[in-house]
Amino acid sequence: MHATTTKLHTCLCTTCKACVHARTAAIPKTVTSSAHILTQHEKSEFERKSKSDIASLVAYDDAILHMQQILERLNTDRQTLQDSMDSKRAMIGPIRRLPNEVLAMIISFTVLGTFSRHPDSTYIAHHLVLQVCRHWRDLGIATPHIWSKITLFPRVYDNWATILQLCLERSKAHSLQVHLSSDRTAPSNPARKSRERWRQSLHTDEMDAIDVLFKQSARWKYARLGGIILSDDGLIEEIPLELPLLTSLYLEKPDWFGNYSRCLPGKTFFNAPALKYARIENHRFENLCLQWGQLTRLHIVIRDMEENAEHVLSALRQCGLLYSLTFGARLAGITDTTPPVVLPLLRDLILKRYGQSILPALRAPALREIAFNPDGFSYGDEGVLEPIEALKHFGKDTIQHGTDMPSISRVEVPVYMSHALNWAEIFECYPGVTHLQLADWCNGGSGKACLSRFVRGSRIPCSNIGLVACFEDNRRLHQRPVKTM
Incomplete structure (x- = not known):
């Protein structure tokens, strides 16, 4: 029976020429899957070669274990060198003697300045100022407000859930500004695009990270939730979130066209006594409950579906403190007998697509700009x-x-x-x-x-x-x- 002979040879050290080698003969798959019956001679020959392969495997396993031990020692030695270099850099640094409080302010100013130009927490987590030395990195990690502004792009980066958990831990008890975007590019890396197709739900580890975020909703001051989050039925539940600090809420449109018709659970964002601004894109108003009476600015855009007029008008009638309204929705059913929407403090009105459909029902005596x-x-x-x-x-x-x-x-x-x-x-x-x-x-x-x-x-x-x-x-x-x- 014909078998293909292969010679294996791996050099472990170029100095002492230590190596591991083996010789084996592989049987073609066409033979192993055939009905061929081995002769007694062939059977004895294969048993001998099989024992030789086992001995070679043991030799290779020993070599691999030896190399792993060497790599571990190399990593340990490298870390020792890194620590030594960090200590020397700290000694020769021009601002070594600055108090930690002042140095933390400088690091914070640098990081937040970068964040204002490139709002992306993945980029901030690897900021160059945090790589100068261990002391600088420790100060940066220990400064909560650096990590309290969280902007992440789940479609762009695979490790966004890990960065989210890091930000939640490092921000400690600081109030949070959260933006989980559905964009397919990140401002810090516009050349990198999402490699995956649109997906309707998150992976298990990502859902775990979001669950941790939702459990800390009491720290939210600003929240902008992308469609990838709002489209996941496993995340948005009927249980109201506790949002005592929330002043601004932005609900982006769902990802999937089929989800435009779904309603958000009514009281998910209801417990927000400090809420002043709300922006809602392509979500049904049928069951949506917010603290409408305390809003001062409201942005409503419903572009891809018709909304029952009464659902929207009922919410607007409660907005007695509203002074700025951006509206874009095709409302049906407004007649002369429709109860009006009286907004006594409204000063600024911006009408987007189909937004003029609300004008027959609107009464705004203080309106200054349209x-x-x-x-x-x-x-x-x-x-x-x-x-x-x-x-x-x-x-x-x-x-x-x-x-x-x-x-x-x-x-x-x-x-x-x-x-x-x-x-x-x-x-x-x-x-x-x-x-x-x-x-x-x-x-x-x-x-x-x-x-x-x-x-x-x-x-x-x-x-x-x-x-x-x-x-x-x-x-x-x-x-x-x-x-x-």
């Missing part, structure tokens, strides 16, 4: 008039219902049509307007003409009229400032 700020996909040639018509009807409806007319002084509207607009009629109900900004969706075409027509005979000072040229690039909207007339 901006129609679509996302670039909201309007066609004719549809761009919708915000302008909505602005006119908003003023007329307010007068018709006998409520105080808002003293609006600043307006931002999109312009796209080439024909002239009757600005006198548009601002008939807004005599207090002193500043106007036009968002040109023709990239400087009809917008400039519209601006020049408006300036002629306008009571608004020319210096207070601006034009912003908007254009679309790779399905992302940017803004390019145009010289103000």
Whole structure:
């Protein structure tokens, strides 16, 4: 029977030429899987070669064990050298004699300065200032507020859960600013992209890390939770979180289109007595319970589904302290008999895609600024008039219902049509307007003409009229400032 002979030879030391070697004969798989019956001679030969292979395996195991022991000694010796070098660096350092408190302030300033430019805790955990020497590293690790700002990208880094647990431990009892992003790139490493496809749930070790984070919700001061977290049914439970310090909450849209219809458990974020700002993207309002009555700023964007108007209006009616509202949702079912949403302190209103659908129900006597700020996909040639018509009807409806007319002084509207607009009629109900900004969706075409027509005979000072040229690039909207007339 034919067998392939292989000679094995591994050099262990180039100085003394110590080596380990073996000789073996492998039987082809076609033979081992066949019905061939060994002769007595072949059987004896294979038994002899098998014993030889066993002896060679023992020799290789001994060699591997010996090399592992050598590597362990090398690592130990290297650590001794590292400690010796750190001590010498500490002695010759120009700021060696600074008190630990001052040195900790310098390290903190450096690390947080980097974090402001590259908000990524994975990058901060390996910051160069923490690698100068052991003393500096120990001071950095012992400074809680360095680790209290947590920004991680689960789609980019495999070790993000480990970094999260490190930050939670090193921040001690300090209040936390938490951002778990669903972005597929990190600002500290924009060239590195996620290597995995969109996934609906987290791995076991990642869920364990998130569980630890949720158990420390009493320390949250700012929380921005990405769709990868909010889409996992195993994490967001009916049990309310304790959030005594939370002032800002940002719930990003779920990852999967199928999850747009799911509702967050009603009272998960309800126990937040200090909450002042909430931003909610593509989440149903059916059961969502927040401390609406204490919010001062609210951002609602529901782009990919229609929301029952009453669910949203019911929440807004409770926002009596609101002074800033950003709204973008297609509301259905608002009629003349719909109870109004009265926001007596509202000053700033930004309407995103379909946001003008709320105007028929809105009463805001203190409103000072209103901006129609679509996302670039909201309007066609004719549809761009919708915000302008909505602005006119908003003023007329307010007068018709006998409520105080808002003293609006600043307006931002999109312009796209080439024909002239009757600005006198548009601002008939807004005599207090002193500043106007036009968002040109023709990239400087009809917008400039519209601006020049408006300036002629306008009571608004020319210096207070601006034009912003908007254009679309790779399905992302940017803004390019145009010289103000």
